Every structure is written in structure tokens, then in C-alpha cells.
Amino acid sequence: MAIRHNGRVPDSFTEAFAAGLAGYGDGPCIEFDGRWYTGHEVSAYGQAIASALDAADVARDAPIGLVVRNRLPHAAAIVGCLAAGRSVSMIYSFQSAQAVAGDIEKLALSAIVAEGRDWSDAAVAAADRAGSAGVVISSTAPIVGAVPGLERRDTSRQHAQAEPGVALQILTSGTTGPPKRQAIKAAVLERTVFSVTSGERAAPDAPPEFAYWQFGGIGVCQLIAGIHNGRRVVMLERFTVEGFVNAIKTYGIKRSGVQPAVIRMLLDADVAKDDLASLEFLISASGPLDPETRDEFERRYGIPIRLAYGATEFAGSLCAWTPEMVEEFGESKRHSVGRALPDTELRIVDPDSGAEAAPGAQGLLEAKVAPIGPDWIRTTDIASVDEDGFVFLHGRADGAINRGGFKVLPETVRRVLVAHPDIRDACVVGVPDARLGQVPFAAVEVAPGTTPPPDDELRDLVRQHLPVYNVPVAFVAVAELPRNPALKVSLPAVAALYRG
Structure with a gap:
């Protein structure tokens, strides 16, 4: 349901978004x-930035770069x-x-x-070499100004032109390497709003949208959905247990x-049960959640955790749970990330032949998302879809280790390691040999x-559960795995711990 503006329904995402922003007026927004x-x-x-860009001779449809922070x-x-x-x-x-x-x-x-x-x-110096104008933003007056020496763009230089329909270029989290930039069209942001809200319209007195994931990547979806729907938004510069819990308590947030990693951090901090009492459920995404951690959290707090799945290139979720699904299949499909959203088709294919797999068989997940286009888009996720249409994730194909012709799936080995009572988390990567x-x-x-x-104890643990070629050649124990700002384990940083 779109917000009405001047008595009519806006006919584009941009118009609907602008109407959502205009609707706040002197009321609280962020x-x-x-x-x-x-x-x-x-x-x-926005108005001050537009004026600064006009003064810098930047065309009104020219794309700009933002060195982004959650501020x-x-x-x-x-x-x-x-x-x-x-x-x-x-730009991160x-x-x-x-x-x-x-x-x-x-x-x-x-x-x-x-x-x-x-x-x-x-x-x-880089902006000067590129001939780019420079705009500085601040939380104190003046809120917008020109960077000395970069007051105007160099009109003799060729600058990037607007791509038709593209609203944002967001970045992946950089888990496996340098972050990649993904173009998201304005029309696709309609599905972003839907995937964040499940199509639900919040009442005017509903708790605010809660935004704390990094805005440079998929985390910007929470901000976009909140403003589009005219809902108040509470944001954090970065995740901390204290900041997260304070927002939940203060605003009675019902879901997030x-x-x-956040689930584990809340448990380790021994957050009081009453501090999370307003939560109806949490949605775990962006990586695998260990069943043991999930069980421990649900037992301690009585708050269900639902699994979801999405990706940067789809500007939101591909599949999720609805209340009706929870009621009918909540226990029997507990480890599923749900069913495909209404605008999405999913299938599992053999990575070599491309043939569609039978229900329950593992292969690469492919998606066809109506607002994005008519083509099937292949992901690097290994998944299966059962006879009822529920999706189960089994790891990433791009992280598979080829050990002399034997394929090792890091997530499979990791699951064995984290079953050890003294191991809180683990990461398995391929290193050269x-x-x-x-x-x-x-x-x-x-x-x-x-x-x-001891290393021998961990080797024996893996050997008991998996074929011998899955046994890591070495182990290193750390107090904390290296993580990026998206709270994902950095695979290059883990590989750098290997000493050969």
C-alpha cells in the first residue's frame, strides 16, 4: 500500500519516497x-547538498559519491x-x-x-585528480559546505554519467575479498521496502524502524523502508550490546x-530477560546461525528466532517466513529460511550441467526476481528446496576448498568444530599448498x-564426523575471530593467521 500524496497514489518509487519524507514535517523523523x-x-x-552541488556546476541528474557512516x-x-x-x-x-x-x-x-x-x-588529492567537486557535511552548523580547493567540479573532465533508473550503488560486506559495488534501480527499491516490512503497514504509534547495519551496504534497506513508509527511524552508528538493548527497551521495538554474531554477543553479555521483553521475534540473516546458539537464546529469553535469506544484488530478502507459515510449519521446517517472496522464483541447479535439481537435492540457488528482470540469477549459495517450497542453506560454493580433487565445504567443517563445548565460533578457509x-x-x-x-583433539573430532580430507592441516585459537563492520568473519584476515 503506497502513501497517498495530495490525494493520489504516487506513480514511482522516487515520488513515493519524497512523499514519505515530506510527511514528517516538524514531527520526529530520525x-x-x-x-x-x-x-x-x-x-x-538534502536541500543544502543540492544547493552546494548546483554551485559546484554538478548536473542535477549526475551521480555523486558518499563516504558513508551511520551518522x-x-x-x-x-x-x-x-x-x-x-x-x-x-564508499566505505x-x-x-x-x-x-x-x-x-x-x-x-x-x-x-x-x-x-x-x-x-x-x-x-584524489578528488582533485578526478576533477570532482568536494562537499563536506557536519552534524553542527554549517551542516553543508564546500571543501577548500574543490569548490567546483572540473568541467573539462569526463565524469561518470547516471545509469538509467539506478538509485544506489551499494557495497557487499567484503567477507571474501574487496567489497563489490552493486547497482540498485529505483524500481527495485519497492521490493526492498516490501522485503523489510513483509508488506505490513505499521500504525502511526508503532515502534520505530531500527537501523544499525552499515548503510554502505544492505543495511541501508532499513533506513529506506522507514522513510518510505513515513515511520520514525532509530539508528546506531555501530552495533554495541548496550546501544542495541537501550533501543529495544526505550522504544519497545518488537522485531529486528x-x-x-549479535545473538552470541547478547548471550555472552548476559542481557537481562526483561530488557528484551518487547521483542516478539528476531530475524537472523547474513550468515549461518548455529542451532546450539539459537536454542540457547530461545530457551533463555523465550524469543523466537526466524531465519531469512537475501543478498546485496537483490536489494533485500529472497525468502522469509510469514505468520501463517510459522503456525503450520514452524517446528517441522525450523531450520529453513522460509519460502520465496511473492515476486521471486527460486530453483536449485547442478553447478556443472545447470539442470534443475529434484526436491531436497543440494545445488546452487538461482533466483528470478520480477522487478530486477526476466533472467535467472545464479548465486554462490548451496541450498535445497523441499517439496513444500521451503529453502534450506548448506554453505557457499565460492568458499569450497579443492584439496587435491576432493571438495571441502568450510561450513560443514565449521559445524563440527563449534559442537565442541569449548569452541564458541570457528572459521575454515582454504590456504595454498x-x-x-x-x-x-x-x-x-x-x-x-x-x-x-589441543589440535589433536580437534583433528579427531573432525575425523569422527567427516571424511579425512576435511581435517584442517592446522588450527589457531583466538579470543575473537576477525570481523568486518558488518560483523561477518573476514576470510582474508583468517587466512592471514596461517603460518604454513
Whole structure:
């Protein structure tokens, strides 16, 4: 159901989004760092950025770059550009200054928007080489200004043009390597809103939308859905247990998407049951959640966890659970990520022949999403679909280790390792081997207050459950696995722990 504007239903996502933003007026729109910002205050950023870009001779349909953080000025910049129909290309701020500068130069955009701390000497020099105008945003007055020396774009330079229909270029989390940029069309953002909200329209007095995943990637979906539907949005700059719990308690939030690492962190922090009492359920996405962790959380807090599945290239979920599915299949299909959304077709294919697999058989997941196009899009996820249409995930094909012709699935080995009572989490990656090409290596996160299990004990554990070629050649025990800002384990960082 679209928001009505001037008595009619908007005929495009951009118009509907702009209507959602306009509807806040002087009412609360976004809460950040303990303060509510009104719709007018949020809109002021977009208007000031538009004026700065006009003064810099940047065309009104030219895409711009945003060195993004989960802060009010950046959220307002995203919202303002979407409402104006201007495309935004995300640049992660948590990279080194040199990496940010490299992105700025490579993108060759008419303008770059960033907070003052992100306008390093390297970033300014890169924008100058690219001929890009520079805009600085701030949470204090003046909220928008020009970067000295980058007041105007170099009109003699060729800059990237707008791609037809593209609203955003968002980034993957960079779990397996450098983040990849994915173009998302404005029309596809309609399904983003649907996948976040399951098509439900919240009442005016409903708890706010809760946004804390990184805005540079798929986390921006929470912000977009909230503003599109005229719902208040509470945002965190980064996840902390204290910040998460405080938001749940303060605003009576009923549901939230979480990464599996968040479930573990809440348990380890021994959060009081009453502090999470408003939650009706949590939605676990962005990676596998161990059944043991899920069971422990549900026993302790009495809050169900539902599994979901989506990807950056689809701008949201591909499948999910509905209340009706929970009622009929909640226990029997408990480990499923649900069924395909109404605008989505899913199938499992053999990775070599491309032939469609029988119900229950494992293969590569392919999706056809109506708003994206008529083609089947192959993912790198190994999955199966049962006779009732429920999807089960079994790992990632792009992480498979070829050990001298034997295929090792890291998630299969990881599941065995985390069953050890002294192992809280684990990660298995392929490392080079002169004879076999690749061999598995494991980093294990030791449970607090325990002693790392001997390597021989872990080898025997894997050998008891899996064929011998799955046994890692080496183990390293760490207090915490290396994670990126999306709270996913960084595979390159784990591989770097291997000493050969």
C-alpha cells in the first residue's frame, strides 16, 4: 500500500519516497545519538547538498559519491538524494585513507560528499585528480559546505554519467575479498521496502524502524523502508550490546534483523530477560546461525528466532517466513529460511550441467526476481528446496576448498568444530599448498574462561564426523575471530593467521 500524496497514489518509487519524507514535517523523523531530528531538519541536509552541488556546476541528474557512516548527516544525505532522484554511490569510510582515495579516483564522479574527518589529504588529492567537486557535511552548523580547493567540479573532465533508473550503488560486506559495488534501480527499491516490512503497514504509534547495519551496504534497506513508509527511524552508528538493548527497551521495538554474531554477543553479555521483553521475534540473516546458539537464546529469553535469506544484488530478502507459515510449519521446517517472496522464483541447479535439481537435492540457488528482470540469477549459495517450497542453506560454493580433487565445504567443517563445548565460533578457509593446491585451515574462537583444545583433539573430532580430507592441516585459537563492520568473519584476515 503506497502513501497517498495530495490525494493520489504516487506513480514511482522516487515520488513515493519524497512523499514519505515530506510527511514528517516538524514531527520526529530520525533519532541519532539520543536526539530526535524532525523531518524538516533531515530535509534541510538534502536541500543544502543540492544547493552546494548546483554551485559546484554538478548536473542535477549526475551521480555523486558518499563516504558513508551511520551518522545523521549521512543518513540525511542518502534520504535527500533518493527523494530528489539523484543516484548515490557508496564508499566505505572504515577503509584506510589511501583506500578511500583510491575509490574516489576510480569512480570519477562529479562530486564527493563526506564528513570532515574523511576529507583526508589523500582524499582531497584524489578528488582533485578526478576533477570532482568536494562537499563536506557536519552534524553542527554549517551542516553543508564546500571543501577548500574543490569548490567546483572540473568541467573539462569526463565524469561518470547516471545509469538509467539506478538509485544506489551499494557495497557487499567484503567477507571474501574487496567489497563489490552493486547497482540498485529505483524500481527495485519497492521490493526492498516490501522485503523489510513483509508488506505490513505499521500504525502511526508503532515502534520505530531500527537501523544499525552499515548503510554502505544492505543495511541501508532499513533506513529506506522507514522513510518510505513515513515511520520514525532509530539508528546506531555501530552495533554495541548496550546501544542495541537501550533501543529495544526505550522504544519497545518488537522485531529486528540481526547478524548471527549479535545473538552470541547478547548471550555472552548476559542481557537481562526483561530488557528484551518487547521483542516478539528476531530475524537472523547474513550468515549461518548455529542451532546450539539459537536454542540457547530461545530457551533463555523465550524469543523466537526466524531465519531469512537475501543478498546485496537483490536489494533485500529472497525468502522469509510469514505468520501463517510459522503456525503450520514452524517446528517441522525450523531450520529453513522460509519460502520465496511473492515476486521471486527460486530453483536449485547442478553447478556443472545447470539442470534443475529434484526436491531436497543440494545445488546452487538461482533466483528470478520480477522487478530486477526476466533472467535467472545464479548465486554462490548451496541450498535445497523441499517439496513444500521451503529453502534450506548448506554453505557457499565460492568458499569450497579443492584439496587435491576432493571438495571441502568450510561450513560443514565449521559445524563440527563449534559442537565442541569449548569452541564458541570457528572459521575454515582454504590456504595454498604446493602439492594439493589448497588445504583447509581453521581458526577457532575459544569460549571465555576455557583453555584452547589441543589440535589433536580437534583433528579427531573432525575425523569422527567427516571424511579425512576435511581435517584442517592446522588450527589457531583466538579470543575473537576477525570481523568486518558488518560483523561477518573476514576470510582474508583468517587466512592471514596461517603460518604454513
